[in-house]
Amino acid sequence: MTAYIARRILLMIPTLLGILFVSFVVVQFAPGGPVERVIAQLSGADTGGASRISGSSGGDFGARAQVGAAGDAVNSKYRGAQGLDPAFIKSLEKQFGFDKPAPERFLLMLWDYMRFDFGKSYFRDVSVLQLIKEKLPVSISLGVWMTLITYLISIPLGIRKAVADGSRFDVWTSGVIIIGFAIPGFLFAILLIILFAGGSFFSWFPLRGLTSDGWSNFPWYWKIIDYFWHITLPLLSMILGAFATMTLLTKNSFLDEIRKQYVMTARAKGCTERQVLYNHIFRNAMLIVIAGFPGAFIHAFFSGSLLIETIFSLDGLGLLGFESVLNRDYPVVFGTLFIFSLVGLVVNLASDLTYMWIDPRIDFEAREV
DSSP states (O other): OHHHHHHHHHHHHHHHHHHHHHHHHHHHHSSOOHHHHHHHHHTTOOOSGGGGOOHHHHHHHHHHOOBOOHHHHHHOOSTTOTTBOHHHHHHHHHHHTTTSOHHHHHHHHHHHHHTTOOOBOSSSSSBHHHHHHHHHHHHHHHHHHHHHHHHHHHHHHHHHHHHTTTSHHHHHHHHHHHHHHHSOHHHHHHHHHHHHBSSSSOBOSOSSSSSOTTGGGSOHHHHHHHHHHHHHHHHHHHHHHHHHHHHHHHHHHHHHHHTSHHHHHHHHTTOOHHHIIIIIIHHHHTHHHHHTHHHHHHHHHHTSOHHHHHHTTOOOHHHHHHHHHHTTOHHHHHHHHHHHHHHHHHHHHHHHHHHHHHOTTOOGGGSOO
16 A cells, blocks of 8 residues: 555656646747736736736836837837837846746746745735635635535435436436536526526625625624525536536446346345345445545536636636636746646545545555556
């Protein structure tokens, strides 16, 4: 076991290097960049990420922007830099680290990441880790509750469908599940807003944030009510697709075990259907479902809520990553990519170890990694 865990941990190193290297190379060929964003902001052609430059940096940039000679503008390699002093352009490159060649920048980034130093955001005067910390409450709330509710509903329903396979209950619930799976989460979110959040019919739920203004002054019981009041519609939107997938996975897993020889043997020995189901089938059938819990949580935590966060104005990790890519905020892009990749690799290892914990017959150490 120890040797297997050690090998998996060692394999994480080249995997992370590969992810960062490919991403870094792609960024070098992508159009635009932080320097271009600042130039566009100064020329009035952009209102995006560059508008978030902190007071000190933004003021410094604005003060140093000067009209230059036409010949200097021609020599500039940045689109839209006509009329800006070349010395100012060079100061921007130095500010963002682009005065160094790409290989040197990549090696410096690796050295910093080895020490978990992810630097500061280009356009917000705050460290990458602090930004992630600020967005965590939203993503944790969505991820935890989505995963918990999905499992609490899908597992009993999946078991019931497997036991009643082919019955009316199985047929009509399958129809509902397939329809739910076919509806995109963001489309269902818009429908919920129209129906229940003041769109056209009822105004039962809020549209913004996880809490109301003045939440810290509420009594403890009202804080809980207010929190769930805000999170109801986003959760319903996110659960729809995951609920369908987990239910069908549970049903198929139980059906596969019900048809095996050991189940027939248990019945022949006089065991009741309940004993057969929960004493013999349950542990084997739930292996794939329970072992997949870490991965399901991480998926909901990191990647399942971008559109939902945008629609319901929830400032979480999904929205942070999306805006960072649009605004070419490379420290945030690469920092979040590294952290998410590392967490994903650790969770994959945890999933394998969960398999072994649930079923000791599984031995990953006995096979080649």
